[in-house]
Amino acid sequence: MARITYVEHGGKEHVVEVRSGLTVMEGARDNGIPGIEADCGGACACSTCHVYVDPAWVDRLPAKDAMEEDMLDFAYQPDPSRSRLTCQLKVSDALDGLRVQMPERQI
Template sequence: MPRITYIEHNGTRHEVDVRPGMTVMEGARDNGIPGIEADCGGACACSTCHVYVDPAWLDRLPPKDPMEEDMLDFAWQPDPERSRLTCQIKVTDALDGLIVQMPERQI
């Protein structure tokens, strides 16, 4: 099962197994990871699941679609390169080892 590392803004690390087919947001929610609010439940209708993706992983993720790009405009301190919405990243075996970091605060 793929292991995802979630890093809180304060540096606290959470390494959890996430079942393939789930999203990175669902993995955080189901494992009680703080800092990923997911107010819209994964519908790409808010930006409260915004994270920064570790640079080593950027080329391994599917590209952002236009809806995700639009929602990232509302994220707290978005980074044009590293910001992603965790509700839009489907977990696959290829994502084993993915590292994401939460911004200082969510909107």
């Protein structure tokens, strides 16, 4: 179980506990967090679960694979270092305390 903070574009924070084995996207979906649409259901076939990872966490996450990099090209205002697709971030105890911020919109 990991405690993850999802920050809406306007600044409202949602702190939820997400079960290990789920993805950060599934944690948002299952807890009704606005700002993560996840149109493809986690198949890494869109960019509607795009977030900006808190700078303190960027180097603590697994590297992006080629498919995630490709999909981030379609995200709204991607940041080369901080942008991630939450469907590609598997939750484990190591993610306890993760903070992610949603972009202004998903496309």
